[in-house]
Amino acid sequence: MIDPQEVALRVQQIRSEIARASSSPVAIIAVTKTFGHDAFRAAVIARCDAVGENYAQEVLAKVTEAPIDLPMHFIGAIQSNKVRQLAPYISLWQGVDRLSVISEIGKRAPGAEILLQVNTTNEDTKSGVAPAEVESLLAAGQDAGLVVRGLMTIGPTSGDIAEAEKAFLSLRSLADSLHLAECSMGMSD
Incomplete structure (x- = not known):
């Protein structure tokens, strides 16, 4: 308990x-x-x-x-086929990293608020788009009628503080360059 x-x-x-x-x-x-x-x-x-x-x-x-x-908030990898069931309960979709998910959220929850997930560590085990792909995903989210509040990332699995700081600063810089106010930065452990 x-x-x-x-x-x-x-x-x-x-x-x-x-x-x-x-x-x-x-x-x-x-x-x-x-x-x-x-x-x-x-x-x-x-x-x-x-x-x-x-x-x-x-x-x-x-x-x-x-x-x-x-x-x-839904913070995990989002499966398109689960969006319909989750839509009534979710106030912020963190972890949006695919066009199919953007399309489904746009259809099931018009005007929903989302954060785009960015893989700032280049780890194969992490979800998220590469930083170079964020701008096109942002445009797709806006075109689908979603409110893109910002970006999110999961820090490195190594536990190295300097690596985490680098990943988080990278996300903040990317968000600033796209005029996105919000960043969600966390660790998996």
Whole structure:
């Protein structure tokens, strides 16, 4: 069982660290994959900004178990055939990296908000488009009537802080060059 007070304390510590590091707004997304509905309750108590899931079946199981009081982000690889089921529950689609997914989200959730996933580490195990392909994917998203809020990436699996910083700075620079305000940068562990 997850201790909501412990989660709230940790979120408060993270917010303090963020405030010391930067005055830019930062949203905390509680990624609840593989955890039960108690993780959602802990995220609400901790006043996280949203919850994130990366498996369609987990989203569907959790939203049918009890209402969710926070925006839901889908952060995993998106399968086109799951978009119809997920569309009513997702406030932000992170991880959009294919034209087929853009087309399906545009059809099932007109005006939906998305982040384009960029593979900033060139790791074969990571999803996302190459940085050189982002501009055409951005245009496709806009043409499909979607709101492209920004870009997202997953940091390197090596755990090397310098490599992670390089990947995240690369994403921020790319987003700035495309006049996209939002970046979602996380680690897989």
